[in-house]
Amino acid sequence: MSITQLPSPPASDDSLASSFATSYAGVVAFLAVASEGSFAKAGDRLGIGRSAVSRNVQKLEAQLDARLFLRTTRSTSLTREGELFYEHCHPGVERIVQALEEMRELRNGPPRGRLRICSTTCFGRAIVAPLLRGFHEAYPDISLELVLDDHPVNFTMDRIDVAFRDGRMEDSQIVARQLIPMQMLVCASPDYAREHGLPRNVAELGAHRCINLRTASGRIAEWQFKVDGRPCKVMPGAYHTFNCPELVLQAVHAGQGLAQLAAFQVCDALRDGRLVTCLSQDAPDDSGHYLCYLSRKHLPARIRVFVDYMTEQIRALDLDCLDAVPLAQPTN
Known part of the structure; x- marks a missing residue:
């Protein structure tokens, strides 16, 4: 051939x-x-x-x-x-x-263009979205798109400019600026506390009605503590389980049980007595709420002013619950 x-x-x-x-x-x-x-x-x-x-x-x-x-x-x-x-x-x-x-x-020049922002669902609704109106008034030539998503962020594929995340992102290419502490508090309604009492330590959680959160990955979120100086994770038996933090909060307000919630969700309710908190002596180390973007080099003006504005506005919020709210006393 x-x-x-x-x-x-x-x-x-x-x-x-x-x-x-x-x-x-x-x-x-x-x-x-x-x-x-x-x-x-x-x-x-x-x-x-x-x-x-x-x-x-x-x-x-x-x-x-x-x-x-x-x-x-x-x-x-x-x-x-x-x-x-x-x-x-x-x-x-x-x-x-x-x-x-x-x-x-x-x-x-004057900041302009389009910004695509991603945030975890609960933080985005409670903290980010209410601040966008003030930002738009300050920078009317910047158009905004807010995406609420609890899954991990892919900046490139999802074309995300700025992301708000709970906890630091383990990626050396991502700039992560801590905005506020991420305090995790075990909370209940006053009615629940009067009827069932409150746990005095982590071991007593098993005797209480606990409300769990199913994360975007499908896993049940473990409750995190620091007992005797050592990190500790607990998976209490669930009285209810929801895949939305806001539904968990609603169930707590309704007196259906205890839940571990982020401070930004409950600060106002703790201050005005609609909720009480316990187990503060075993509160976990702060993991932080972060504002994330890809690079410090050649950062467009629209991203730069958004990062600065949101950092200033969020840090000005009074969300330090542990120092400002009197702790409920266990009634068991």
């Missing part, structure tokens, strides 16, 4: 390779000379010598196999081939210049 090898296409037929081979410096020099009508003036405009401009144009002419300029001692003008080349190149370069100017404006 014989094998016939097909001939390779000639290099001149590969327009893509030819276009890449064309000197970018030569195109820039060509456009400058065409605009200025002089090699010397083109050199002044580009900040290089006349001879460098001439060499770049000559290299370009050799690559194109075409003469682009008619040169005399007194004038420089485009040949017909030069006119055609200029007509094709000039719009593209103008678009590049326009794009560069727009990027500078986005970076240094």
